[in-house]
Structures are given as C-alpha cells and as structure tokens.
Amino acid sequence: MTVTNPFIESRLKSPEEVALLLPRDVTLGCSGFTPAGYPKLIPPAFAKRIETEQKQGHEFSIRLYAGASTGEELDGALAKTGALKLRIPYQSNSYLRNQINAGNVDFIDMHLSHVVKYIEHGILPSIDAAIVEAVDVTSDGKVYLTTSSGMSATYLQKAKEIYIELSDVHPQELKGYHDIYLPTHHSKGGPIPILSPDDRIGQPYVQVDPSLIKGIVRSSARDASAEFKAPDADCIAIADHVLEFIRDEIKKGRIPKEYLPFQNGVGNIANAVLGSMAKNDHFHEIQMYTEVVQDSAFDLIDAGKLQVASTSALTFSGKGLERFHKNINEWKSKFIIRPQEISNHPEVIRRMGLIAMNTALEVDIYGNVNSTHVMGTSMMNGIGGSGDFTRNSHLCIFMTPSLAKNGDISAIVPFVSHTDHSEHSTMIIVTEQGLADLRGCPPKKRAELIIEKCAHPSYRDRLRSYYETAKQVSKGKHTPHHLEEALSWHVRFLKTGSMK
Amino acid sequence: MTVTNPFIESRLKSPEEVALLLPRDVTLGCSGFTPAGYPKLIPPAFAKRIETEQKQGHEFSIRLYAGASTGEELDGALAKTGALKLRIPYQSNSYLRNQINAGNVDFIDMHLSHVVKYIEHGILPSIDAAIVEAVDVTSDGKVYLTTSSGMSATYLQKAKEIYIELSDVHPQELKGYHDIYLPTHHSKGGPIPILSPDDRIGQPYVQVDPSLIKGIVRSSARDASAEFKAPDADCIAIADHVLEFIRDEIKKGRIPKEYLPFQNGVGNIANAVLGSMAKNDHFHEIQMYTEVVQDSAFDLIDAGKLQVASTSALTFSGKGLERFHKNINEWKSKFIIRPQEISNHPEVIRRMGLIAMNTALEVDIYGNVNSTHVMGTSMMNGIGGSGDFTRNSHLCIFMTPSLAKNGDISAIVPFVSHTDHSEHSTMIIVTEQGLADLRGCPPKKRAELIIEKCAHPSYRDRLRSYYETAKQVSKGKHTPHHLEEALSWHVRFLKTGSMK
Structure with missing residues (x-):
C-alpha cells in the first residue's frame, strides 16, 4: 500500500x-x-x-x-x-x-x-x-x-x-x-x-x-535477511540440555511453573532452543523479553505457545515476513517492538528476572566467556545485548558447540583470550556435550565441571593436563593457572592452524 | 544501656x-x-x-x-x-x-x-x-x-x-x-x-x-575496625583528578549541578576522594548510595556537605564510632542502613544513575579491570559490589596507584591476568599520574590514553613497546595483542619479583 x-x-x-x-x-x-x-x-x-x-x-x-x-x-x-x-x-x-x-x-x-x-x-x-x-x-x-x-x-x-x-x-x-x-x-x-x-x-x-x-x-526495497536454516545435530543437542535444565529448575522451585520471560540471542543455537520448546510437550505458553525475534517465533505460534514477545526487531526471513504480513492484525497482541534502551534495560531485566540465553565464542575452564574477540584480537560482531542480559537476568545460559573449524578450535580453553562476561556473572555453560551449572561453585569445582561436561572429548585430556599442571605450578591455588601456557592454545592455533 | x-x-x-x-x-x-x-x-x-x-x-x-x-x-x-x-x-x-x-x-x-x-x-x-x-x-x-x-x-x-x-x-x-x-x-x-x-x-x-x-x-565486644589513616600523596593526586573530572562533566551537562548519588568503594583512595570533596569549595551538598560508609563521611558532615548516605554498613573507626554515638539522634536523617540486595540492586542503581568509584588491582591497556586476583591466581578480597555498581551506574570510575610493591608491579599491564570488569563496562581509569576517559574510544585510542595518562613513567616505555609490537604482529588489528608476551609481565614478576 x-x-x-x-x-x-x-x-x-x-x-x-x-x-x-x-x-x-x-x-x-x-x-x-x-x-x-x-x-x-x-x-x-x-x-x-x-x-x-x-x-x-x-x-x-x-x-x-x-x-x-x-x-x-x-x-x-x-x-x-x-x-x-x-x-x-x-x-x-x-x-x-x-x-x-x-x-x-x-x-x-x-x-x-x-x-x-x-x-x-x-x-x-x-x-x-x-x-x-x-x-x-x-x-x-x-x-x-x-x-x-x-x-x-x-x-x-x-x-x-x-x-x-x-x-x-x-x-x-x-x-x-x-x-x-x-x-x-x-x-x-x-x-x-x-x-x-x-x-x-x-x-x-x-x-x-x-x-x-x-x-x-x-x-520498495526489502531487508537482506538470511533464510532460516534447520538446526543441526549440535544445536539440537544443546537445546535438549537447556530444556532439561529448565524443567529441573522448575522442579526445584527456582523458576515458577509459568516460567520467566526468555531472552534469546541471534542465530542457529538460539533458534534451535525455541524450536525444541515448540515441539516439547512439557513446555507450554511462554513470554519473551528479548532484542531480536526470528522465524523460530513461528514454531512457538504454531504450537500455540507464544503468549507475547517483546523485542527491538522482527528479523524474519523472506518467507517469514510473508507470513507475518498475512497475520499482521491478528498478531498485534503477540509482538511489541521497543527501543533498545528499553528492550535491554537493566532495571526491567532485573525486575522481571529473565532467563537469558546467549552464544559464546569461547569459554575458559573457570567460566569466563568471550563473546566478541576471535583469538583475542579480531572482532566478530560485538557484545550486543549479551552483557545487558547476562549481568541482570535471573539466569544466564551461554551456549556454544564445543568445536569450531572442523575440530581445530576448542570452544573450551584454559584461559579466554578476551573476557566479556566474567566468572562472577556467568552461570550455566552448555555445549552439545553437556551442561555445567556453575552457580555456587568455587573456581576449581567450576573447572572440573566445564572440562568433564562441556569440552569435546578430543580436547578433554589436554584440558585436564593443563589444569593438573596449573594446580601444581600456580602460585595461588584459588584459581590455579600456568600463566606461561595460559594463552598457548591460541598462539598454537595462530601458528599452526590448530589448537591441537 | x-x-x-x-x-x-x-x-x-x-x-x-x-x-x-x-x-x-x-x-x-x-x-x-x-x-x-x-x-x-x-x-x-x-x-x-x-x-x-x-x-x-x-x-x-x-x-x-x-x-x-x-x-x-x-x-x-x-x-x-x-x-x-x-x-x-x-x-x-x-x-x-x-x-x-x-x-x-x-x-x-x-x-x-x-x-x-x-x-x-x-x-x-x-x-x-x-x-x-x-x-x-x-x-x-x-x-x-x-x-x-x-x-x-x-x-x-x-x-x-x-x-x-x-x-x-x-x-x-x-x-x-x-x-x-x-x-x-x-x-x-x-x-x-x-x-x-x-x-x-x-x-x-x-x-x-x-x-x-x-x-x-x-x-560488649566492639568491631575490630581499622583506625582511619590520613591519605598519602598518591591518593590525594587521584582524588584531585576525579574531582576535576566531575566538575568538567557538570560543565558539559552530563552530570546535573546537584550531582548524582555517589557510590564509593572501601579504602584509602575512596576516603581521599570524599575528604577532598569536603575541602573543595566547588563541591556542595552530596548524596551517597553506597555499600560502606567510613569515617570520611564525617569530613563531609563537618563541611555541611552530606545530605544523606544510604549504605549497607557504618564502618567507623573507634573514634568515629564515639562521634557517631554522640550524634546518634541528630544523624538519623543522614544515614540509612539497607540490606545488600537493596544497597547494590541493579534496578535502583541504574534508575538513579550513580557515580561509582571503585579501586582496581590492575588495568590493561584496553581498559579491562582486575579487581580480585593477584597475578591471576590468588584471591585478594573479592569482587564485592564493584560489579553491581560498575555495570549499572551512570558513570564508573576505577582508581589505583600506578605502582605497587615499591615499583616492582605496574598497575597498568598489557593484558590483565583476570578480568572482573570488561572494557565494555569500564569508563574512567585514574592513577596518580592522570585520568583516562575511555568512553566513546575504540580500543587503540583507549590503549594510547591509558599508557600516556595513567601508567607510571617507569613503565611507560615498556608499555609503548608492547603496544607497538602488538600492532605489528597481531593478527587482528582491532584490539592488537602479542599473545606470546601478553602475560609475560606477570610471569616475570613471579620469577624475578619485578615486572621490570
């Protein structure tokens, strides 16, 4: 028109x-x-x-x-x-x-x-x-x-x-x-x-x-939105761990039965979590308070499970946009588009108690998360809202496949090459291998959980070896590190093309 | 009684x-x-x-x-x-x-x-x-x-x-x-x-x-509170930089003339800032929304400059407590003691727009701050409220003398050995040498400011040299690092007792 x-x-x-x-x-x-x-x-x-x-x-x-x-x-x-x-x-x-x-x-x-x-x-x-x-x-x-x-x-x-x-x-x-x-x-x-x-x-x-x-x-120009990709096996495995964890938190009375509002980062893993929620019989109607809504919202709508999604953007694929336009009157009660000052506002995030789910680039054995810097020096996209949500949410979950570059990069490293979210703020780390609940754990317990639950088996022995050496040589035994070797995985990758 | x-x-x-x-x-x-x-x-x-x-x-x-x-x-x-x-x-x-x-x-x-x-x-x-x-x-x-x-x-x-x-x-x-x-x-x-x-x-x-x-x-047992120490020259120099900066922010319209509530960490530097505010004719009545009030509050009261201090603790020296007891009825309007959930609550901190002033253990050239871990592995005291205040305040200021251990440690390092507050959250770094305003600066500009304004002259050349090499050898030129050498200052200190 x-x-x-x-x-x-x-x-x-x-x-x-x-x-x-x-x-x-x-x-x-x-x-x-x-x-x-x-x-x-x-x-x-x-x-x-x-x-x-x-x-x-x-x-x-x-x-x-x-x-x-x-x-x-x-x-x-x-x-x-x-x-x-x-x-x-x-x-x-x-x-x-x-x-x-x-x-x-x-x-x-x-x-x-x-x-x-x-x-x-x-x-x-x-x-x-x-x-x-x-x-x-x-x-x-x-x-x-x-x-x-x-x-x-x-x-x-x-x-x-x-x-x-x-x-x-x-x-x-x-x-x-x-x-x-x-x-x-x-x-x-x-x-x-x-x-x-x-x-x-x-x-x-x-x-x-x-x-x-x-x-x-x-x-009459259209947004160049990427087409929606079906989630791969790693994304589905991550989503399964997340959903099982949320159900368990509800059982323990830490999340109410009607849930808390979800925040969900951009990308395939985030979409897989929503897609799995749509399919999983144990999940019912949910609310979202997030910064970007993608096509995965349709899965929730189709399953009758999306109560409302507050966002700063509706980022649909071409097909998704068509569907949105067809239902534009009916869905006015489903979506609210807010300025990013409000979609990401610490006051509101803390008050409502969000469940924040974001993607990590790498995570170290103590739970420090790098969301931005590839090998510590090159910018990927930026921190975006991950800091706003992580620091003030009820529960923050960081998700990443345990491997990248065909196995030459381990997402779990001895020492992150850049910290965006410190071990004080991060709570739950998930890879396709498993989920580590770091809340209430002192540093060494965190290291054991992350290595055993989240690291890929092809890097687990190397991580154990770093950690054992660190415990021996570290001056402080509170957060043991072998400082000479802490960044050696990144240095090796830059020299040889592999962290192995 | x-x-x-x-x-x-x-x-x-x-x-x-x-x-x-x-x-x-x-x-x-x-x-x-x-x-x-x-x-x-x-x-x-x-x-x-x-x-x-x-x-x-x-x-x-x-x-x-x-x-x-x-x-x-x-x-x-x-x-x-x-x-x-x-x-x-x-x-x-x-x-x-x-x-x-x-x-x-x-x-x-x-x-x-x-x-x-x-x-x-x-x-x-x-x-x-x-x-x-x-x-x-x-x-x-x-x-x-x-x-x-x-x-x-x-x-x-x-x-x-x-x-x-x-x-x-x-x-x-x-x-x-x-x-x-x-x-x-x-x-x-x-x-x-x-x-x-x-x-x-x-x-x-x-x-x-x-x-x-x-x-x-x-x-009838009394708290073992430390006696209040007069600030040394470094603390006074840091305080002077902070006050000058705050006055300048008021001139620029970023802080209202009646100020914003101040949060103030524990210790000598924090006390020096309040002491200097009490003495400085350009500062008038202030409000505090903080977690600990120390004897420095008396300086403000004596100068007629303390409107109210909200805190989670009144931590006075023996003499300070005596004075507090003498004025206990009169000062009921001056102090409010709150649970730490409220004194440190993100919702309230963000809404009021605090000026947060906390001490750093070390700061790297890009503005990442370590508040907790000596040489990356030994716990000092803990993060306390510094994360609560830093992440949600209007303005966060990190203060530290540029040297420790008689000059064998530089508080400004190439790469922090632990990150508590990332470069996304930190804004102002102050040492006795000067003040670096990192807001609105891309990483390389931050590095130049921190080295030239905050580092001690005895480490400045070494930092410049690290940074110049980093710019040459770094794969990514967004946040240049020489990863092989990034933690070498800490390693050297652990081996030789000096970062030099």
Whole structure:
C-alpha cells in the first residue's frame, strides 16, 4: 500500500538527490537492528556519490551509528568507499568486519543499553543526519518505524536533519506494533513502568520536528535477511540440555511453573532452543523479553505457545515476513517492538528476572566467556545485548558447540583470550556435550565441571593436563593457572592452524 | 544501656553454651559487612570447642556465609580451626585469605547483589544457624540489627536456629537507622520504590519467628575496625583528578549541578576522594548510595556537605564510632542502613544513575579491570559490589596507584591476568599520574590514553613497546595483542619479583 499525504509529497526526493545533501564529513544515525528496518536506498546512492567525488579529489569521512547490525546496502556499501571511519555499536557485515580487523575502520563495541546515554551526553560526535526507514510520516512529525526500533527514536530526536525511506514493503497495519518510550535519566520519571513483557508504556510512533525532515524517498526495497536454516545435530543437542535444565529448575522451585520471560540471542543455537520448546510437550505458553525475534517465533505460534514477545526487531526471513504480513492484525497482541534502551534495560531485566540465553565464542575452564574477540584480537560482531542480559537476568545460559573449524578450535580453553562476561556473572555453560551449572561453585569445582561436561572429548585430556599442571605450578591455588601456557592454545592455533 | 525483657531473659546463654549447640557439620549465616556488626563472642567460643573436640578425634566442617568481610573473631577464629571448608561472598582476613590461596578453603566470590537469590533458591547449602549481632530483640521476633545490614535479614529468615549477640556497645537509638526491605522476585511486588537515596521503604527491624531464637548472648565486644589513616600523596593526586573530572562533566551537562548519588568503594583512595570533596569549595551538598560508609563521611558532615548516605554498613573507626554515638539522634536523617540486595540492586542503581568509584588491582591497556586476583591466581578480597555498581551506574570510575610493591608491579599491564570488569563496562581509569576517559574510544585510542595518562613513567616505555609490537604482529588489528608476551609481565614478576 502506498502512503501519501501533502507533507510527504512536499518532501519527496530521489535517493541521489538526498545523497547530494549529505555533508562530506558526516555522522549518520541510521535505523536498523540485526538487520531489520535499515535504510537501503540512500546509503548506496551516497556511496556512489562518494566514489565519483573521490575520483575528483574530494575527501569524505563518515561516522555511522545504527541500532545493531544492518545489511550490505548500508554497512557494506559505505565501508567499501573507504570513507567509513567509525562504526558503533554492533556489526556483522563481512566486508566491514574485515576492515575493522585490518585496522582501517574504528569500531566501538558497546553494551546496547549504553548507546542512548552516550549519544544524549555528547560523548560521541553529534549526529548530522538521521536516515530512517518508516511506513508512514505525518505532517506534524509522527514517524512510524518499520520492523525495528533500535536507536531510531534517539537518532531522530538528536539529528540536525532527517531523511526517511518510506517503505511500501509492509502494510500500514504495522503501525501499532511499536512502543516508543525513552526513560528520563536519574529517577526523574520514576521507575520504568514495565512489570510484564506485554506492558505498553509509550507511543506507537516517534515524534520529531517536521521541519527537520528534509527528504523522503519512496522505497520498495526489502531487508537482506538470511533464510532460516534447520538446526543441526549440535544445536539440537544443546537445546535438549537447556530444556532439561529448565524443567529441573522448575522442579526445584527456582523458576515458577509459568516460567520467566526468555531472552534469546541471534542465530542457529538460539533458534534451535525455541524450536525444541515448540515441539516439547512439557513446555507450554511462554513470554519473551528479548532484542531480536526470528522465524523460530513461528514454531512457538504454531504450537500455540507464544503468549507475547517483546523485542527491538522482527528479523524474519523472506518467507517469514510473508507470513507475518498475512497475520499482521491478528498478531498485534503477540509482538511489541521497543527501543533498545528499553528492550535491554537493566532495571526491567532485573525486575522481571529473565532467563537469558546467549552464544559464546569461547569459554575458559573457570567460566569466563568471550563473546566478541576471535583469538583475542579480531572482532566478530560485538557484545550486543549479551552483557545487558547476562549481568541482570535471573539466569544466564551461554551456549556454544564445543568445536569450531572442523575440530581445530576448542570452544573450551584454559584461559579466554578476551573476557566479556566474567566468572562472577556467568552461570550455566552448555555445549552439545553437556551442561555445567556453575552457580555456587568455587573456581576449581567450576573447572572440573566445564572440562568433564562441556569440552569435546578430543580436547578433554589436554584440558585436564593443563589444569593438573596449573594446580601444581600456580602460585595461588584459588584459581590455579600456568600463566606461561595460559594463552598457548591460541598462539598454537595462530601458528599452526590448530589448537591441537 | 542494657536492654532486657522477659523474652531476652528466657533465652540468655553464655557463648560457650551456644557453641555447644552448634552441629559439627554446620552452615552458618552471620551478620557482618566490611567488617561492621559481625558476631564476636560465639564464633571464638565455637572455635575453642572445635579445637578441644578435634583433639578427641571429632571432625568438624563449617560453611560460613556473611554479608561481606568480617573480623578476626569470626573469619580468623574459624579459619584457624582448619574446619572452615567454604566461605561466601567476600573476605579480607589475612589468615583466611592465605588458606583460600593455599587451596585449603573454598571461596565463592560473588556479586553481592546475587547472594540473596542464591540462598533463597537453595543453590548453596541451606543455613543451619544464623548468628547475628543486634541491639534489641522483642518477644514477637523483631530483631534490631547493629551497624550493618548485609545479608542478616535473609539469613535470619532462612536459618533453622537463630543465635543473637545482644550488643550494649551501641545506644538503643540505633533503632530506626535500618530500612529492611527484600524485594519479591519476578515483578511480583512491582518496582522497588526507591527514587532517591533517602527513600525509606521497609521496616527498622527484621521479623523472625521468635521460637527459632535458641540463644541470646550479651556482648560488649566492639568491631575490630581499622583506625582511619590520613591519605598519602598518591591518593590525594587521584582524588584531585576525579574531582576535576566531575566538575568538567557538570560543565558539559552530563552530570546535573546537584550531582548524582555517589557510590564509593572501601579504602584509602575512596576516603581521599570524599575528604577532598569536603575541602573543595566547588563541591556542595552530596548524596551517597553506597555499600560502606567510613569515617570520611564525617569530613563531609563537618563541611555541611552530606545530605544523606544510604549504605549497607557504618564502618567507623573507634573514634568515629564515639562521634557517631554522640550524634546518634541528630544523624538519623543522614544515614540509612539497607540490606545488600537493596544497597547494590541493579534496578535502583541504574534508575538513579550513580557515580561509582571503585579501586582496581590492575588495568590493561584496553581498559579491562582486575579487581580480585593477584597475578591471576590468588584471591585478594573479592569482587564485592564493584560489579553491581560498575555495570549499572551512570558513570564508573576505577582508581589505583600506578605502582605497587615499591615499583616492582605496574598497575597498568598489557593484558590483565583476570578480568572482573570488561572494557565494555569500564569508563574512567585514574592513577596518580592522570585520568583516562575511555568512553566513546575504540580500543587503540583507549590503549594510547591509558599508557600516556595513567601508567607510571617507569613503565611507560615498556608499555609503548608492547603496544607497538602488538600492532605489528597481531593478527587482528582491532584490539592488537602479542599473545606470546601478553602475560609475560606477570610471569616475570613471579620469577624475578619485578615486572621490570
């Protein structure tokens, strides 16, 4: 459906026209969250202009802020110009990642719940232009976002100029899915009034000063969402361990029978857990308070098990989006899209007592988790919301296959090459091999559990050997380490291509 | 003043009589928080009984839970029996620390805001006996605590038997200082209704089942609090950097003119900051929302600058306590003593937007902070509340002198030997050399700031050299490391006694 009103008509421009309005030295605040609802026409047009003018000797410098990761048309296109200097707060584009790890693009890897404050307080360069995808804009400045909220509200309110990509991909009935609320700081507005994932506390639109809207571009471009993959055997094994553990916690009275709201990271393992919940007769209706909803939500809906999912983005596959559109009126009670400040807010997470399930890159024998840095130095995607949820949830579960790179990397290592979540905060570690419940365990007990329950058998003896040597040679016997060898697995991998 | 009532009379026992009632295999939940208000008569009597009966061939096994650290009469006395098997969640007794680091006592180093849930959910062994210091007990089971709240309310409510040390050290007017409130979990009770540090939301006593009170011991024993030391030049230099930074943040509009509530760790540096605030004409009335109040609060009171301090313990020196007693009625509006679940609660910390100031043991060039593990393996005291405050505060500041052990240890290292607070969470690093504001900085910028602003000149060249080599040899240039050498400073110190 095409939306139109005299205000929109008065602002209509082509992507190329908007691209010409952007400064050569510019900070962009864009919509988009892993990777739903990002602008897809203006950034490539801007990239084209940059390439043309670079040849004429002009220099460009771009600082790009988004909600989380975005698609090729934004991250990829701008990174390829060579003019991208800074990116915050999360990314997953392969070209951009390579540029970051080559040292060509600065990347600030932030807790997603911190971004609003950093922008509001001017800790980062201020935003020149917001570029945001929307389904409608009114003459009094109400912007109705598409399938993600992310940082859009803040960027729209802080930008000097606003550009909208007006999408006709989604029906107008998408209006009403969003719940835009940004807390005042320092108690001024009282507690955030969310007690349950389905509490709506804000407005379905972002209010902006309409005079700042300098251009509106009509768009029929779709998000480049990955197709949904069926979970492999490792993912299913991990999911089985997680579900068995949750049932056991309910038996022990630590989780109520009606569960607690679930938070669920992005990717195959996270999807496998939800898929298994949908199939498992012992699981009934659940609530989610999370940052990204993927196609796995449909499995829960089909099984009649999804009560409500609060999220910062609906990141569906092409087929998934079709299904969403068909049911868009009926499902308005199932999904709430919130700004990432609220989807990831420590106050709300702690109060509701979430069950947080996130993916680890590697875990050491004492339970320290690396979520971000491959071999300690290269950025994968970023910490995203994993710190927000881990630190404040009722229960945090880290999941990873025990092996990577065809067995040349063990996800369980003597000493993590980077710590994102310390042993004080992590609770449950799961691989396809098994589950280690670290709560209430002193360090040496944790090491024994992780090695015996989680490590792959092909690395278990090596880990036992490291740990036994550590106990012998370590000065402190509280958390024994053989410091000379602590990072040797990573060093070996970098030299030989294998941790073995 | 001696409190007495028929109920107390009916329960009076000697410490030795109580000691005989404790099981040989026992989990004790004790009052006490860094180190105020811990039991001082029953534990030594129990230790004496243990030593006697050990000689007769009896075996003892003790698991000791407290709020945070306690004194020699509790931690020291029980550790010296050799029967102490487990201690949570924080400690600072030198004998106990040595036993932990020799591998003889298990220690679980926990976020203080996690302890209540772990006890309530039975993740740790259940509590056989609570031993709690109080100023009064009523026949209907109202227990009025002394100078700390800590975990006492939970231990009293969960213990099978309760023993009270009824202290006559404090005037009865101490009643009314406490605000006992424990949140229900999972949103059931709504938000925690604290919007300001002076909000009182609970009761001035802990309600227990009086039939569980099996013994009351009269006590005139005083807490073994350290005398207050005047800050040295390094502490004053650190304080100066912090105050200048806070003034600058106010100028930039990031901190309101009336400030935000301050949280302040334990020790000389923390005290120096408050002392300097008291003296500095640019600082006016402040509020504190913290876990421990020390004598430095008097400096603020004398300067007319302390509006209110919310805390989990009043840990005064002998002289400080005298002064507190003299002003006990007048100061009832100045101090609120809360359970550590509330003093350290993420929901409240995030909502109010605290300025958190804590001490680091070491910091690496990318801003990862080690607060707990000396050379990666030996426990110092524990993480305490530093994780609770760091992760959820408005602003977190880590402070440390740049050198330790007469210059043989640099507090700034290439790679921390243990991470308690990751680079995502840390914001400001301060040594006597200077202050590094890491907010909004990508990793390499952080490294340059920390080396140039915070490192001691005697280590600066070595750090520059590590960093330059890292940039050359590192596979990933996002967070460059020379993994072979990353922990070499610690290894060198362990071998030669110096990082040089």
